[in-house]
Amino acid sequence: MQRHRVAVIGAGFGGLFAIKALRNANVDITLINGTAYHLFQPLLYQVATGVLSEGEIAPPIREVLRGQENVDVKLGWAESVDTDNKIISVAGPGINYTVEYDTLIVAAGASQSYFGNDHFADNAPGMKSIDDALELRAKIFGAFEIADLQEDDEAKERWLTFVVVGAGPTGVEMAGQIAELAHRNLPGQYKHIDPRRARIILIDAVGAVLNTFGDHLSTRALAQLHKMGVEVELNTKVVNVDRTGIEVESERGHQRIPSMTKVWAAGVSAPPLARKIAAATGAEVDRAGRIMVNPDLTVPGHPEIFVLGDMMNLNDPSTGRPLPGVAQVAIQGGKYAGQTIKGRLRRKPPGEPFKYFDKGSMATISRFSAVASIGSKIRLAGFFAWVMWLVVHVFYLVGFKNRFTTVLHWAVSFLGRGRSERVATEQQAFARKAMYEYGNPFERARLDDAPPADEISTTQVEPEKVSAKR
Known part of the structure; x- marks a missing residue:
């Protein structure tokens, strides 16, 4: 049977x-x-900012399940x-x-939600895939390189302004890592710019950062972001995003922020x-x-x-x-x-309904600083919360090799001043635009392989597939 x-x-x-x-x-x-890999999304922002390689957070599915014989993996x-x-x-x-x-x-x-403004994605990539993270890596590190070439001060400022939309865990972590790059990792490496003059702006339509963590941790996170030089704009709604900037509305009215690098970390669907x-x-x-x-x-x-x-x-x-x-x-x-x-x-009677056990939420703000909310009473901030964050994330990474290399790269980034994965290519930076223009290569292959319309008959292909090929 x-x-x-x-x-x-x-x-x-x-x-x-x-x-x-x-x-x-x-x-x-x-x-x-x-995809052919399992993605550990909580660490995508570290791929985008050069801390980790994509392979460390995305092990191959077939390797993860290689010992389980009752599974057939299909792409x-x-x-x-x-x-x-x-x-x-x-x-x-x-x-x-x-x-x-x-x-x-x-x-x-x-999926990333742009709240009905999907065209924002063209100039403000989200943080839901390896492709997103690699594109952002190319944009972030590329921005410093291009700023170093500019002779006009306004152009330099535009390239050195980084806007992160969304003050949840992903947005806070992303803003914190860009600030670390600008203020700790990159100074002294450029002749014509000072990376410490970069502006990192964190925007959210609500009135608090990490609003699901409670008032105490939200206030601690906000103070740490300010200490790092991150400009936090709350109760601020994004109304437009284009290639050279972002437009917002707040209590101060309508405002345009010139910026070449925007990151969307607000909303999921x-x-x-x-x-x-x-x-x-x-x-x-x-x-x-x-x-x-x-x-x-x-x-x-x-x-x-x-x-x-x-x-x-x-x-x-x-x-x-x-x-x-x-x-x-x-x-x-x-x-x-x-x-x-x-x-x-086994024909057992139905069991108990699903009951979720809340093990807490964590977000890192910078090296040696994080916040952790565990249960209804435990609230931690600072170094101890950061150590807990490290341990938990290493535990949930799949594969010993990934855990080992991740710890090594964290040591390079957090104890020293280097970034293990700073390589960024033009292919990463412009792949999204190229794919839009060229289209899905596999779909194009289907069209190229299709026989001429006059050769297609209902005896060769089912009717619905005829229309698909045409």
Whole structure:
């Protein structure tokens, strides 16, 4: 008899921990992911600022799962799910294919949200992918190089102004690292500019930095940012972003900030797949596109579909608020889904609803300085919180090699004044624009390989594929 088929969409924390929970289960697992690596997103900003290499935070999926024989890894983007026939349609590199399932786990993560202004992405990359981080690395280090060539003072200032939008953990960490570059790592290396004159501006529409950490830690973080020379503009809304600057509105009115390097770290939304699944199942979604799930993490009316991590909306019974989009929610959800599936296969009665155990939140501001919120009472700031941050992030990195090299690179960056990964190429800086102009190379290959229209017949290709090739 055919074994139970489990399809997993997404190789983030939720997907991987669900797969590992099914290691010894009598199931065949198909993992579908758009990249060949698992991405540790909390450290993307360190790739962007030259502390770590991309390989240290993105181990190959096949290497991570090499000891688990019941997994078949497939590269591609899940485009739709036929919930009646239990079939997933996937767009792979140069080839479309389908995957059948008995149980589906959807853990495709989150996308950057520009709050309806997606064109901002052209000039203000987000922080959701390796491509984003490498592009930002090229822009940040390139800005200092180009500023050194300028003879006009206004041009120099424009190149030495860095704007980070979003004062959550990612934005605070990014602003802090750029400030460290300007004030600690780069001074003395340029003949015609002083990197310490760089302006780092952190903008947010709300009235506090790290507003989910509480007033005490928010105030400590704000004080540390000011000490580092970061200009913090709160209650400030971004209304436009273009190549040479950013426009904002605040209590002072409309203002334009000339800047060649902008970073978008504000807002996340569920990927388009979430709304497609919701439409197919009749499930509700919230404003960010996340699917409203049952207490057992399944889609209402479809117990065979689990939704995990950033794609789900589930209220925490203890607080009445939706669970946060953090790694621990995805990890614990993945383990829970795996255990639930194993219980069903053994015909056990349904278990307890999913209960999230909050292990706390952390954010680093600069070397030797971080904030940590653990449970409802413990609030830490300063060096001890920073050490905890190091330990926790090393623990969750996948693979001994990655942990070892990461610690070495941290030693170079935090104890010394160097950056292990300062190499930036034109390809990284301009790849986004080139891809927009050239288009998806695999899609172009499909068009190039298609037979002429007069040679296509319904006996050769299914009708829907004819229109796709045309």
